[in-house]
Amino acid sequence: MQHSVISGLIGNLRRAARFLFLLGAAASSCVAANAQTLVLAGGSVYKSPDAAPLADAVVVTSDGVITAIGSRSEVQIPKDAQIIDCTGKTVVAGFWNSHVHFTPAAWRNAASAPIAPLEEHMREMLTKWGFTTVWDLGSDPDNSLPLRRRINAGEVAGPNIRFAGNIFPKGGHPVYLPAEIRLPEAATPEEAAQMARGFMAMGMDGVKLFTGTYMGDKPVVNMDVAIARAAVDVAHAQGKPVFAHPQNRMGVDVVIAAGVDVLAHTVPREAGYTQEELAAFKSQGTALTPTLSLFAKAPLGAALAARLVGSGVDQLKAFSDNGGAVLFGTDVGFTEIYDTSLEYELMHRALSESQVLASLTTNPARYFKAANKGKVEQGFDADLVVLDGDPIADVGNLAKVAYTIRAGHIIYRKP
Numbered sequence: 001m002q003h004s005v006i007s008g009l010i011g012n013l014r015r016a017a018r019f020l021f022l023l024g025a026a027a028s029s030c031v032a033a034n035a036q037t038l039v040l041a042g043g044s045v046y047k048s049p050d051a052a053p054l055a056d057a058v059v060v061t062s063d064g065v066i067t068a069i070g071s072r073s074e075v076q077i078p079k080d081a082q083i084i085d086c087t088g089k090t091v092v093a094g095f096w097n098s099h100v101h102f103t104p105a106a107w108r109n110a111a112s113a114p115i116a117p118l119e120e121h122m123r124e125m126l127t128k129w130g131f132t133t134v135w136d137l138g139s140d141p142d143n144s145l146p147l148r149r150r151i152n153a154g155e156v157a158g159p160n161i162r163f164a165g166n167i168f169p170k171g172g173h174p175v176y177l178p179a180e181i182r183l184p185e186a187a188t189p190e191e192a193a194q195m196a197r198g199f200m201a202m203g204m205d206g207v208k209l210f211t212g213t214y215m216g217d218k219p220v221v222n223m224d225v226a227i228a229r230a231a232v233d234v235a236h237a238q239g240k241p242v243f244a245h246p247q248n249r250m251g252v253d254v255v256i257a258a259g260v261d262v263l264a265h266t267v268p269r270e271a272g273y274t275q276e277e278l279a280a281f282k283s284q285g286t287a288l289t290p291t292l293s294l295f296a297k298a299p300l301g302a303a304l305a306a307r308l309v310g311s312g313v314d315q316l317k318a319f320s321d322n323g324g325a326v327l328f329g330t331d332v333g334f335t336e337i338y339d340t341s342l343e344y345e346l347m348h349r350a351l352s353e354s355q356v357l358a359s360l361t362t363n364p365a366r367y368f369k370a371a372n373k374g375k376v377e378q379g380f381d382a383d384l385v386v387l388d389g390d391p392i393a394d395v396g397n398l399a400k401v402a403y404t405i406r407a408g409h410i411i412y413r414k415p
């Protein structure tokens with residue numbers, strides 16, 4: 001008896017504490033306010049990019065996980081659930097953008113900056129476009145690591161963030177980065193290994209190498225294979241991926257020789273990938289983020305930009321037809337092209353609609369070993385996007401986002 005009174009008291013205290021927590025959280029953010037069962041009802045669901053859609057479906061999420069999915073007659077909607085009416089809409093897995101940067105001024109002092117402007121910028125840049133996981137391929141960790149902490153604590157609505165620490169070749173400070181920033185330039189394999197170890201110790205999730213650096217009118221500065229290899233060895237020993245900005249053919253060949261995992265751009269100033277390069281991509285499992293809209297909007301004049309896009313599309317097609325993993329990526333944060341429509345349109349010149357959807361969902365989940373992401377299946381993370389139209393009927397619908405949901409929390413809703 002006494003025991004049950006005590007446990008009853010503890011239960012009341014717990015409920016009170018939880019209530020207070022919810023109040024506090026609700027006051028500071030829209031994330032934790034939805035900390036309950038969330039149901040998406042009546043939409044058409046693509047469980048994976050090549051599956052037939054499930055019509056008039058119900059997706060139940062609880063504690064950040066998809067707990068049930070099926071037709072309306074099969075799935076019971078829990079009584080206390082928050083329900084999103086998805087009639088006429090399409091539900092797909094949360095999107096990955098595998099090439100972003102938290103570098104714009106909006107992220108400065110992210111550790112102490114007020115929530116509202118951070119969230120507003122996050123919305124404009126990422127959550128409005130359906131991104132629930134992103135790879136930051138280079139930013140100031142003094143801003144971006146605290147930003148991630150605040151997102152993961154539920155303070156700021158935003159995506160999962162993974163970070164790659166950057167290593168540049170000696171004398172290879174890119175012309176497009178301010179000269180006054182000190183960049184980590186490795187002159188020897190030992191220096192590169194030490195930098196890579198430092199990034200891992202800081203809690204970063206990967207490394208990005210500039211195997212080729214753009215120097216404007218001056219020749220591209222390439223990284224020696226031995227220097228790249230040293231960083232790759234450190235990252236791979238910890239199971240972490242390595243990205244590279246290749247810039248030119250030699251930069252691509254350093255990627256291959258050093259065993260880098262992901263090409264962070266196509267190289268549209270070069271002729272297409274050679275048969276030898278394609279064979280190496282295949283045997284090494286190299287992945288590619290095409291970043292085509294970056295080239296389309298480059299301030300180089302319409303004729304050159306069109307040529308670069310054509311070349312990038314051809315490289316994407318050759319890479320994909322060769323069986324390579326294509327990972328959606330835009331370089332947003334470096335570019336100010338937040339709207340993803342153009343990237344989808346350009347990718348679709350080389351890929352089918354379902355291949356474009358795979359580049360946003362199943363491909364990155366598989367490539368980065370996120371076993372519970374990338375599909376709308378029972379037991380998977382409740383990272384979901386509700387679209388106003390069917391993306392397999394028209395790839396442009398991938399940019400028409402009604403809701404973005406991360407771990408069962410609404411992080412964006414169309415006004």
Ligand SMILES: [Zn+2]
Pocket residue numbers: 099100101137331334
């Ligand atoms: Zn970039």
